[in-house]
Amino acid sequence: MQYLEIQDLLSPYLDGVLNSSEGEEISAHLAACPNCRAEFEILCELVDALKALPELSPSPEFSAQILKNVSNLPPAAGKSRPLGASPGSFTRGSWSRVVALAAALVFTVSMTVLMYGMPGKRENVNQLFQTLIDQGQTDRGVILSDRDKEVADDHPNNDSNAGSGLESQHYADIADITAPGSVAPISGMNSTLLPAPGPAYSSSPGGEIISSEPLNNVPSNQENFKDSTPGSIIPQVMAVKEGNISRNVAYGNVPASIQDSAQKIIHTTSLHLDAGYDVQSKIKDLARSNGGQLSGYSGGGVLVMKVPVGQYENVVNSIQDLGQMTLSKMNREDVSKEYTVYETRLKELALNEQILLVALEKPGPSPASDTQAQLKEVREDLEYQKKQLTNLSSLVEYSTIELRLD
Amino acid sequence: MQPSDDILVKRIKNGDMDAFELLVRRYESKVYTVAYRFLGSHADASDLAQETFLRLYQALPSFRGESSFLTWLYSVTANACRDEIRRKQRRPVVSWENEVLNNGSQAVSQALGRSRMPTPEEAAEQNEFNELIQQCLNDLPEEQRLILVMREIQGLSYGEIAGVLECSLGTVKSRLSRARRAFKDTYNSKREPFGQRSRLAR
Numbered sequence: 001m002q003y004l005e006i007q008d009l010l011s012p013y014l015d016g017v018l019n020s021s022e023g024e025e026i027s028a029h030l031a032a033c034p035n036c037r038a039e040f041e042i043l044c045e046l047v048d049a050l051k052a053l054p055e056l057s058p059s060p061e062f063s064a065q066i067l068k069n070v071s072n073l074p075p076a077a078g079k080s081r082p083l084g085a086s087p088g089s090f091t092r093g094s095w096s097r098v099v100a101l102a103a104a105l106v107f108t109v110s111m112t113v114l115m116y117g118m119p120g121k122r123e124n125v126n127q128l129f130q131t132l133i134d135q136g137q138t139d140r141g142v143i144l145s146d147r148d149k150e151v152a153d154d155h156p157n158n159d160s161n162a163g164s165g166l167e168s169q170h171y172a173d174i175a176d177i178t179a180p181g182s183v184a185p186i187s188g189m190n191s192t193l194l195p196a197p198g199p200a201y202s203s204s205p206g207g208e209i210i211s212s213e214p215l216n217n218v219p220s221n222q223e224n225f226k227d228s229t230p231g232s233i234i235p236q237v238m239a240v241k242e243g244n245i246s247r248n249v250a251y252g253n254v255p256a257s258i259q260d261s262a263q264k265i266i267h268t269t270s271l272h273l274d275a276g277y278d279v280q281s282k283i284k285d286l287a288r289s290n291g292g293q294l295s296g297y298s299g300g301g302v303l304v305m306k307v308p309v310g311q312y313e314n315v316v317n318s319i320q321d322l323g324q325m326t327l328s329k330m331n332r333e334d335v336s337k338e339y340t341v342y343e344t345r346l347k348e349l350a351l352n353e354q355i356l357l358v359a360l361e362k363p364g365p366s367p368a369s370d371t372q373a374q375l376k377e378v379r380e381d382l383e384y385q386k387k388q389l390t391n392l393s394s395l396v397e398y399s400t401i402e403l404r405l406d
Numbered sequence: 407m408q409p410s411d412d413i414l415v416k417r418i419k420n421g422d423m424d425a426f427e428l429l430v431r432r433y434e435s436k437v438y439t440v441a442y443r444f445l446g447s448h449a450d451a452s453d454l455a456q457e458t459f460l461r462l463y464q465a466l467p468s469f470r471g472e473s474s475f476l477t478w479l480y481s482v483t484a485n486a487c488r489d490e491i492r493r494k495q496r497r498p499v500v501s502w503e504n505e506v507l508n509n510g511s512q513a514v515s516q517a518l519g520r521s522r523m524p525t526p527e528e529a530a531e532q533n534e535f536n537e538l539i540q541q542c543l544n545d546l547p548e549e550q551r552l553i554l555v556m557r558e559i560q561g562l563s564y565g566e567i568a569g570v571l572e573c574s575l576g577t578v579k580s581r582l583s584r585a586r587r588a589f590k591d592t593y594n595s596k597r598e599p600f601g602q603r604s605r606l607a608r
Contacts, residue, residue: 011583015557017564046590049539050558058438058452063430066459070426333580337573338549388547 002270003302004402005329006033010040014047264339264392267309267399268331271316275323275405282322283403290315292398303405306398315401328404335392342389349382408432411475418466430459433476437483443559444487444551446544458486480560484570488552542592550585557582 006029012018013026030037273279283303287294292307292315307315319325356375360368409417409428417425437458442451462482469478524532543551556562556570564578571578 007587008580008583011586012579015564015582017579042590043586046539046593047558047586049535050543050554050589051561053439053443053536053539053559055435056439056442056451057435058455062434062438062452062455063427066430066434066456067423067427069456069460070463071423333577388549391547 002329002402002404004268004304004400005270006036007039010036010043014040014044263334264336264396265309266333266335266395267312268329268333268402269312269316269327269399270329270402270404271319272326272328272404273319273323274325279322279405283319283405286315286318290318303403305401305403307401309397309399312399312401319401319403335396339389339392339396342385342392345385346382346389349378349385352378353382412471415466415469415471415475418463426463433479434459437479440480440483440555440559441487443540443543444555445490446540450490454486454490457490458483461486477562477566480556480562480566481570484552484556484560487555488548538593538596542589542596545592545596546585546588549581550588553578553581553585554589 006026009018009022009026013023016023018026030040280303283305284294287305287307290307290311292305292311294303294305305315316325353375356371356378359371360375409425411429411432414425414429414432418429434455438451438455441454441458442448445451445454462479465482469475473481543554546554553567553571556567562570564575564582567582568575568578571581573581
């Protein structure tokens, strides 16, 4: 078993969920390798530390408050009334939703202006939204709204995993009650108009269903990565102000990964090379010349390198030329779903930012201080989501190749 | 004898609010703790736990007992966490003082009270250590925080986590592995000031 593989298996080993042969292999390795043993011990201790965190109690008024809120709701046995009308569900955050709704209205007006023009002020508005219409894709929105629908209709077929722990029905139910007063995000163009970073977005099965559409177009994935330089994905997504936002407007909530049919895969490969001579420096050059680097040397003749996904085949072929190569393991983890969630979120946030900026420039119904606060929040969230996506995409953009030399 | 969850659920479905109160009291600490571990602040945790119980109440008519009530409650909680974290950006947490003020003595006695009463120094140290652990959690990306909370705090199985996240067991395995390593890295980067006192100093 290879070093990386061992590292990956320590966590499931700790939980006792490995099959017996894997488990035995790890046990044997741990007995022999002090490094991995130390690693494993610290993992165990940290897990124990988490488990040992004390249970906390809410304030004494907690349950009374819940009962008070619930008493404003219809009886559980009764037919639920529209959730937006539930007074009890107005907890903290309801105001931000109201503000968000106001922003949505502002945006609706803006979009109307964008599409149909506003007599007398057209020039001004066009200037504001120039970047939005650069690509002239607004009419594609209609087509994609239909795609939305198709995808949504596929929903039940994509639920296969849901049964593994909880009944799929629950997700739907939970999602149904998720967001008092919010709009389901997958209903085409309108969903783009929902600026609230609200529950509806994240909990909606719909949002994830789209991304769980089977996408097997791996070659096109490689295509996409060919011209991508490290880190280029983020600037691209963050370039919403420069044009990507128009895609969002045009596409509604359809994640880019569907549009591009690009799967986001974290590739890990273990190779064995029998070259008969010292090829370490050659490998190093190989990694460098392909835009990668040696990211670790775990000892015992194992090199770990990270190369851009697009160069992966190239690198493997070149390694093959150096001697007798055998492939011992290839691992692909599909993170398209996670990726799409971040990506969609980023677009949404960038759009919100635009909306709020527009709202700030115009004397509107919402006081400027509210909008300022919203804007600050949106920007902070934007930064955070960006960081998340950067982390993930750096994992996706580089294949890890573990090379054992003899 | 306390009525079982299932009986309480049945009674709630028939409009029995006393049963709901019993259920809330039975699980409020669990839900609250999960919310706190996930969000890292007491004010936020309280709001989120409130919201979780409201959701729970509203969703109860559709709960048909296919899974255990607790599992279901935990999935509602986990979903609420997921929704909440996206609604607000992460802020620096001021939970240490809070924890000491609100829950400090209780937390400490629960953590260390197994064999004997801790000395004040030990209590403070334990508190500080727990706070460090919490801060490490706070610093992780949301997906990793969520999976760690589900696994280590809620004690969900791999299968149950796969159910909540709607992904495969293999994915749970690798994500959890990544999250644990990230947690370890965060811990290592933070423990410097605590180095002397840390029980995990290498």
